[in-house]
Amino acid sequence: MIKKILKAIGYLALLALVVIQFFRPEKNEAGYEAVKAFEAETKPSAEVVAILKANCYDCHSNHTNYPWYAEVAPISLWLDDHVRHGKGDFNVSEWESYSVKKKDHKLEELIEEVEEGHMPLDSYTWIHGKLSEEDKTTLIQWATLARLQYKTQLEVSAR
Numbered sequence: 001m002i003k004k005i006l007k008a009i010g011y012l013a014l015l016a017l018v019v020i021q022f023f024r025p026e027k028n029e030a031g032y033e034a035v036k037a038f039e040a041e042t043k044p045s046a047e048v049v050a051i052l053k054a055n056c057y058d059c060h061s062n063h064t065n066y067p068w069y070a071e072v073a074p075i076s077l078w079l080d081d082h083v084r085h086g087k088g089d090f091n092v093s094e095w096e097s098y099s100v101k102k103k104d105h106k107l108e109e110l111i112e113e114v115e116e117g118h119m120p121l122d123s124y125t126w127i128h129g130k131l132s133e134e135d136k137t138t139l140i141q142w143a144t145l146a147r148l149q150y151k152t153q154l155e156v157s158a159r
């Protein structure tokens with residue numbers, strides 16, 4: 001009896017796994033073109049661009065470089081949730097639509113998140129590896145410099 005029930009549960013679980021494969025979230029693959037405005041303004045060095053591309057743009061731009069397992073539900077649904085959520089808070093592809101104040105604030109948040117080791121998300125670093133201390137310093141220096149122009153603009157407009 002118990003054996004029969006376990007077998008039925010097994011089949012049901014398998015069926016559920018097959019059925020959720022039909023739920024395919026729309027891919028975030030608009031290309032890196034839209035990141036150009038952000039990079040033109042914040043002037044990252046080639047090194048900073050490489051760090052951002054390898055560690056941040058997957059969840060904070062309109063283009064994700066998907067791994068093969070992103071094709072498999074429920075992983076695909078879980079990744080999609082991170083991308084949506086990450087982009088909702090901070091999307092470099094929409095940089096031009098942010099106010100000067102918001103740009104400054106997002107870079108401030110970026111420095112904090114990187115300093116505290118909250119970004120990239122832990123689940124991401126399991127596979128992609130963590131930022132090295134050197135990468136963190138490089139990112140923070142770039143963001144601190146990039147903030148200067150926004151701070152200056154804010155001060156001028158407050159006068």
Ligand code: HEC
Nearest residue numbers: 055056058059082085086089090109110113119120121124
């Ligand atoms: C796997 C997806 C993912 C990756 C990769 C990732 N983030 Fe995030 N990020 C998120 C999510 C989700 C949130 C919002 C929820 C939270 O704070 O945990 C977030 C929030 C943020 C915020 C806060 C925005 C705000 O206004 O509060 C900043 C700044 C940020 N991330 C910067 C980065 C940087 C810099 C990197 C690379 C070093 C990075 N993130 C990598 C998913 C990601």
